[in-house]
């Protein structure tokens with residue numbers, strides 16, 4: 001049995017993400033990120049969604065377009081990267097995680 005069958009998979013765009021950790025799921029309904037296990041494709045493989053955190057405090061502005069961080073904007077954290085849906089340039093800004101996890105203990 002393929003392990004991925006327990007996950008819901010979505011084609012994500014910046015517009016799939018809504019303020020305060022909501023998103024539009026594959027059926028066009030609004031759902032809450034992290035409520036169900038979710039895989040997000042990144043660099044050819046699927047990454048597991050671990051957490052959703054407010055973008056304010058992490059980002060000063062969009063790293064791509066330098067647009068404002070909107071109220072309710074979020075950063076999605078997976079097991080190996082983070083993803084910021086920018087509603088100014090409508091791009092998914094993806095970065096490898098460079099946080100030193102040892103430093104958080």
Ligand SMILES: [Zn+2]
Nearest residue numbers: 062065086089
């Ligand atoms: Zn942007």
